[in-house]
Amino acid sequence: RNPEPGLRLIAETRARAATRNAGVLVIMDKQDRRTLVDAMDMGAHDVMVHGFDVDETVSRISTLVKQKKFADNLRADLKSGLQAAVTDELTGLFNRRYATMHAKKLVEQAHRKGRQIAVMLADLDHFKSVNDQYGHAVGDIVLVGATRRIRENLRGVDLVARMGGEEFLIVLPETSVERAEDTAARLCTLLRDTPIALEDQVSKVPITMSIGIAMAGRGLPDMSVDELLDQADKALYEAKARGRDQVCISGLLPDLVNT
Secondary structure, X not given: OOOHHHHHHHHHHHHOOOOOOOOOEEEOOOOOHHHHHHHHHHOOOEEEOOOOOXXXXXXXXXXXXXXXXXXXXXXXXXXXXXXXXXXXXXXXXXXXXXXXXXXXXXXXXXXXXXXXXXXXXEEEOOHXXXXXXXXXXXXXXXHHHHHHHHHHOOOOOOEEEEXXXXXEEEEEOOOOHHHHHHHHHHHHHHHHHOOEEOOOXXXXXXXXXXXXXXXXXXXXXXXXXXXXXXXXXXXXXXXXXXOOOOEEEOOOOOOOOOO
16 A cells, blocks of 8 residues: 555644644554654654554553653643743742843844833832731732733733842833833833732732833943843832832933933
């Protein structure tokens, strides 16, 4: 018989995402070394060369199923490990290590394309008092709730990360100073106007946020990610000093009005 249709089926099975990891058993009417080698090269996991036999087929399939379960578990463990290495366990946001590396790439990309980019540091106001008054379990709920509000009100291309404690990094690619300021002000308003509901869905914890902004890219000072983070941190400190619950822009942009 012509083996080509069967070989094409193996290739298609391995090429499609939905079936890429499926176990493939090939049953041949007679031993043909070339077809056997081609089948294995295309992704077959096992080959029966003496035709169909019920007991042998059941045994081979049982082995393939066990091998697939083992491989699936290995992939799941690897994916989980990789995810844990770059994300914050509580909020699900990227962690500081990953965010800093990714932010560097975004800033470099902005310079190459001649576009502007905003780097923001946001900090929940008086968060220690939340932990002191309600306990750390409620503090975690507040962090998760604030995280959800921030993520849901940014673009898919924007980077959001937890830098530690109650501080967040937000990077807005291809964003003007005015748009960055508007976005930051909207996030502050959102946090202020929507207290975090606790598990009983009745009690709510009010929370506000302060944000510092630094800018880079076309027509702006040429700064590294570390310098941008430093400037955003200084702007954040200024927002805190002015009474919190507001946005301040880096002092390296003196022509802009801080709010």
